[in-house]
Amino acid sequence: xxxxxxxPFYKMSGSGNDFIVFDARSDTDxxxxxxxxxxxxxxxxxxxxxxxxxxxxxxxxTYQSFRIRYFNRDGSVGELCGNASLCSVRLARExxxxxxxxxxxxTDAGVMTGHFRNGMPEIDLQPVRxxxxxxxxxxxxxxxxxxxxxxxVPHLVVLVxxxxxxxxxxxGRPLRLDRKLRAGAxxxxxxxxxxxxxxxRTYERGVEAExxxxxxxxxxxxxxxxxxGLAGRVVRLHTRSERVLTVSLRHSDGHIHPALCxxxxxxxxxxxAEL
Numbered sequence: 377x378x379x380x381x382x383x384p385f386y387k388m389s390g391s392g393n394d395f396i397v398f399d400a401r402s403d404t405d406x407x408x409x410x411x412x413x414x415x416x417x418x419x420x421x422x423x424x425x426x427x428x429x430x431x432x433x434x435x436x437x438t439y440q441s442f443r444i445r446y447f448n449r450d451g452s453v454g455e456l457c458g459n460a461s462l463c464s465v466r467l468a469r470e471x472x473x474x475x476x477x478x479x480x481x482x483t484d485a486g487v488m489t490g491h492f493r494n495g496m497p498e499i500d501l502q503p504v505r506x507x508x509x510x511x512x513x514x515x516x517x518x519x520x521x522x523x524x525x526x527x528x529v530p531h532l533v534v535l536v537x538x539x540x541x542x543x544x545x546x547x548g549r550p551l552r553l554d555r556k557l558r559a560g561a562x563x564x565x566x567x568x569x570x571x572x573x574x575x576x577r578t579y580e581r582g583v584e585a586e587x588x589x590x591x592x593x594x595x596x597x598x599x600x601x602x603x604x605g606l607a608g609r610v611v612r613l614h615t616r617s618e619r620v621l622t623v624s625l626r627h628s629d630g631h632i633h634p635a636l637c638x639x640x641x642x643x644x645x646x647x648x649a650e651l
Contacts (some may be wrong), residue, residue, distance in 0.1 A: 381411075381648055381649055381650060381651075382447070382584075382647060382648065383406055383409070383647065384399075384645060384646070384647050385397060385398055385426070385552060385645070385646055385647065385648065386399070386467060386492070386642055386645055386646075387400065387426065387428070387459070387523075387579040387638075387642075387643045387645075387646060388432075388463040388466075388467065388640065388641060388642055388643060389463075389639070389643050390458075390459030390460065390463045390589065390636045390638060390639065390640045390641075391459055391588070391591075391617055391619035391620075391621055391639045392576075392587070392588025392589040392615055392616065392617025392619055393429050393430075393457070393459035393460070393463070393587055393588060393589045393591070394428045394429055394643070395428050395429060395430050395432050395459075395460050395463055395589065396419055396420070396426055396428045396430075396431045396432070397431075397433075397464070397467055398410065398432070398433050398434065398469075398474060398545065399432060400433045400434060400435045400444065400624050401434065401435060401436045401442070401467065401473075402436075402455050402496075405500060406433070407433055407435070407601055408421045410431065410433075411445060411447065412451075413447070413450075413451025413452065413599055413646050414449075414451065415423075415620070416430075416431045416447040416449070416451045417450065417451045418546065418556045418621070419431055420449040421470075421649075423468070424600055426646070426648075426651075427649060428449065428450070429448075429449055429580070429583050430446055430447055430448050430449055430454065430582070430583075431446070431447045431456060431586055432444055432445070432446055432447075432457075432460050432463065432464060432515070433446075433588040434447040434464055434467060434468065434471075437481070437482050437605040438479050439482075440472075440479075440480045440481050440482045440487060441468065441474050441479040441480055442464070442468055442473055442479075442481050442482075442484055443474060443481060443482040443639070444461065444464045444481060445484070446483070446484070448459050448578060448582025448583060449583045449620050450503070450504065450582050450583065450584060451560070451581050453484070454484075454516075454582055454649065455484040455485040455529060456484065456485035456501075456528035456529050456592060457529075457591065458499070458501070458527075458528075458590070458591020458592040458595060458634065458636050458638075459515055459589060459590070459593065460591075461481075461483065461490070461499050461500075461591070461636075462497045462516045462636065462637075462638055462639075463497075463546045463640040464481065464490075464498060464535060464639040465479065465481070465490035465491075465492075465497040465637075465640070465642075466497045466640035467640075467642065468490075468618040470582075470610060472633050476489070476491075476492050477491065478490070478491045479491070479561025481650060482555070482621060484526075485502060485528035486499060486502045486528075487502075487525070488500060488502070488541070492532055495639070495642050496568040496637055496639060496640070497638070497639035499635065499636050499637075500633065500634075500635045500638065501527060501592075501595060501633075501634050501636065502528055502532055503631035503642075504525060504527055504569060504599055504631065504632040504634065505526035505527070505528070505592070505632050506524070506526040506530075507523075507525050507526075507599060507600070507603060507632070508519075508523055508524040508525070509520075509523050509600070509603055510523065511523050511524040511532060511556070511629070512550055512556060513532070513551065513556070514553070515534075516547070516589070517538050518537050518538065518541060518542070518638070519534055519536050519537075520535040520536065520537070521534075521535050521604070522534050522535070522551075523600040523603070524557075525563070525595075525596035525599045525600055526594040526596075527592045527596045527599065527634065529562060529573065529581075529592040529593075530557065530558075530559060530560070530562070530581075531561055531562045531564055531567060531592065531593050531596035531597075531603065532551055532552075532557075532561045532562070532563045532564065533564045533567045533593075533596055533600045533601075534547075534551075534563065534564065534566070534594075535566055535600075535604070535606075536565050536566065536567050537599075538567055538585065539567045539575040539576065540575075541644070542565045542576035542577060542612075543599060544548060544549075544563075544565060544577050544578070544579050544584060544586040545579060545585065545626050546567045547563075547565075547579075548563040548565075548578075548586070549579060549584070549594065551579075552581055554577055554595040558594070560581050561581060562578060562579065562580050562581045562592070562593050562596075563578065564576060564577070564578045564590065564593040564594075564596060565577045565598045566577075566580070566601065566613070568606065569614060572607050572608050572610060572611050572612060573611075573614065574597065574601065574607070574611065574612070574613055574614065575595060575613060575614050576590075576592045576593070576597055576615055576616075576621075577615075577616050578590040578616075579592075583632045586616070588615060588616045588617035589615035589617050589619060589638075590615075591621060591636050591638065592636075593597035594615075594621040594636065594638075595623050595634045595636055596622055596625075597611070597613055598613065598623035598625060598634065599623075599625065599632055599634065602625055608625065609625040609626070609627075610622065610623070610624050610625075611623045619638065619639050620638070621636060621637070621638040622636075622637045622638065623635070623636055623637075624637070
């Protein structure tokens with residue numbers, strides 16, 4: 377497959393999750409050329425491509441401020457990526473699509489709301505779809521309990537004594553692929569570090585490796601930590617990149633409404649020359 381050259385892209389980082397972002401509002405050819413599994417895998421490949429955890433297409437939308445389409449590094453379509461959404465809100469402001477006020481944007485997981493808090497992007501996600509305090513997995517040495525939450529993406533959350541000693545790939549991959557899970561899941565390992573403060577490491581579905589951060593994983597972790605009685609309604613998750621993701625939880629009409637706030641940086645603007 378031939379990859380078209382001369383296409384500009386933004387390399388962005390959301391707390392260590394890195395993304396290739398295309399401004400596809402007026403350039404529909406970029407979606408035709410790159411929004412497929414083979415192109416995404418080549419773009420995201422470390423060493424031979426640009427290297428990234430995923431690819432984002434920022435598109436125009438008839439009813440909302442913009443729309444994003446997200447692909448995981450393995451070429452699969454992702455319904456939602458929390459850090460990619462934060463990066464998209466930041467880039468939308470840089471491109472003049474939105475201002476500092478509230479905006480709405482479309483994803484494959486539904487409409488999200490974005491705004492800025494103390495200069496950092498924050499998104500209001502859809503209500504938590506599913507919550508299971510005990511996911512039915514046997515805990516191993518150093519683990520306390522395992523729960524499940526669907527925050528637009530399915531997640532297991534493993535409460536551990538110390539995240540630094542966890543074999544994230546060795547333990548995370550079998551859990552991610554377990555037959556109990558209908559569509560697999562990301563696997564997050566969390567340990568308390570202070571009041572409403574937790575360390576977090578994630579084995580990410582679609583990347584099939586540990587990533588430096590996971591936005592929807594931070595949300596799932598906060599939801600379960602609150603449900604387990606271990607945290608309040610504002611939880612700070614310290615990621616592997618040492619950046620902090622802050623999750624705020626609001627309870628209304630029998631549902632949990634989460635918000636995610638975190639870093640989103642434009643690292644550089646590039647042009648595809650040869651791939």
